[in-house]
Amino acid sequence: MQKDTPVVLINGLIGCLDHPALHDTLPTQVIAPDLLGYGTLQDTAPKLIDIAAQVEHLHRQLQARNVARAHLVGHSVGGVVALMFAHRYPQQVASVTSVEGNFTLNDAFWSAAVARMDREAVEQLLASYRADPGTWLARAGVGPDPRRLALAQRWLAHQPAATLQAMAASVVAVTGAARYPQQLQAVFAATPVHLLAGEHSRAGWDVPHWAERAAASFTELAGVGHLMMLEDPPGFASAIARLLG
Template sequence: MPEYPYLLIHGLIGSLRDLAPLFRSRSIQAHMPDLLGYGGLQHVDPSTITLPGQVAHLARWLTERDIERVHLVGHSVGGAIAMLFATAHPTRVASIYSVEGNFSLADAFWSASVARMTPHEADTMLAQFRENPDGWLAKSGIATTASHRASASSLLGNQPASTIQATARSVVEVTGHADYLQAVREIFEGSTPVHLIAGERSKEGWNLPPWALEKAASVTCLPGGHLMMLEDPEQFVSALTSL
């Protein structure tokens, strides 16, 4: 059993809380707190939703629960939040698992598109996704099953469009700055192990710098695509906890 709990940070849409039972079944402690603007925190003013704001929120969340150190797991945009957290609070991070986490603007192509939308366009986009979760799954190459459809509907309902757009704008601002990639490189070159996890269908679209592959503690490729934890939750948690 790991000495420290896992802290899972989700991406632009959704939550990772559906994975909680799989960690419990392995007697492994894991936390999936709502980020600002998501889940039980949907009421938060969108103007306050930024990636650095999420870092401060997670630090407060851990402190309130007397959790001193964690294994950080960040998916997609959550990977960028994990790197910012490790930069701001290095002693609180035992290891990092970047699950196709954003390394640069090249990984934020969809966030950039959403960031440019008007509020009405963002609302319309999310409404269309919610009306057709099967179509949303198909965009990621995921076959429709009752379980997948239920998970997709839950993820799409976990935040308003204003949260998605505020987060997307912050992603563009943060990852587009040269200081961000330099800070990420310093983490890889430091003493905190960084594990890289990708999906077989989506790995080619992940813009990993050569130094990240060279310095990573491990590189794992799982069957599936960018939403590999939705496609096969059991496989994802098993792979994550075996590293």
């Protein structure tokens, strides 16, 4: 990894990847900007939030930091943002790491469920997670401990229900479009794409055979699942450092 090429972390539907372990472990600048509707941008109107808008927002964020080229690491829904950014701005992407990113509509099953709910139902769902983050973690296969509970609370507070619904609907639209596989194949042909899965969640990741063959690498991280960066932040950071190195 060239030390002057930053790593840009792109969160999934829920959460924030701005974690000290990632800054401390990766041997280059780490950027984890708030996406539209997340963190400091929670007040963004839902009608302005979709995958294409996130790509342009991320582009502006990198321009503001004078970043000409970066490694993109996208988790789950963030994997779609990363790949669509690489499709839109290939010259600005040194590599993409898809951390169980959504390759097909099958992968976006939870987003599809959220997209079908009305706003009140999504608000109630998020409120239930916030009231009991331990149960939310357990349903994701993560054993709760004080550190993980604190991080889960931060993740769950990082976005409102309106953002979840807007992003979920956009992910369903993007991954379900007939042109999506061709867009992905164009990215794989032009840019090194690394695939990173958790041992406990790999079986549920719908990666097309062509993507496995075309990937620069495929890593399965032992002992963790889909929320690997919450479950084991140092281990996740070390895995990213190894595959980009």
